[in-house]
Amino acid sequence: MQADPSELVEITPEQYLVDIDLVYATANNLAGRPVYAQARCALRPQAAACLLRAARAANRAGCRLKIFDAYRPPRAQQIFWALCPDPRYIADASQGSNHTRGIAVDVTLVDANGVPLDMGTGFDAMEDRSHHDRDDLPQQVQRNRSLLLGIMLQAGFRSIATEWWHYELPDSKRYALLDDPIVTAVPE
Known part of the structure; x- marks a missing residue:
């Protein structure tokens, strides 16, 4: 089923005050190859409005949001589930992902020079050190x-x-x- 054109809005750096690095449009991801045919970032309007609020808050803190992923097509979800069938990190493709609903975004923060802040692991590090509330990470x-x-919440x-x-x-299930x-x- 194709979505109505109005169901997703494209996220651009200029309009949303973010940096975009869609890793799944490159070979630098868990699949080791491009999974997206193009590097286009999109979300439902409700999520896009929250993203803009988050970007403004990040800017007030002297940072910028950097987006790694947003809307994800179902076929991409199937590829990721086949590579990592661990529901702690990848939603079962048969159930669908909140990325495929157009309401999820994967982000980090970069400083004023575009240097990513140290988050302790890389994006898509499917390991315990990627979990929130870790006491074994540097201050x-x-x-x-x-x-x-705090910015995202x-x-x-x-x-x-x-x-x-x-x-x-x-x-999420209402979408x-x-x-x-x-x-x-x-x-x-």
Whole structure:
């Protein structure tokens, strides 16, 4: 089912005051190859509004949000689930992902020079050290994660326990899964 054109809005650096590095449009990701056919970032309007609030809050703190992923087509979700069938980190493709609903975004913070703040692990590090509330991480990493968490929660997102980078709208099940051509998966 194709979404109505109005169901997703494209996120651009100029309009949303963010940096965008869609890693799944490159080979620098857990699949080791491009999964997205194009580097387009999109969210539902409700999530995009929260993202703009978060970006403004990050700017007030002297930082910028950097987006790694947002809307994810169903075919991409199937690829990731096949590579890592661990529901702590990847939603079962048969159930759908909140990324596929267009309401989830994977982000970090960068400083005024565009240098990423140290979050203790890289994006998509499927390991315990990626979880929130870790007592075994350096204090600066704890501060950076707390800053990101505060910015995103204040903007209206919620976090998940296992990924410091993942934020989504509450009540996710009220949003339908989408298969929108604004972002497509690379055919295998």
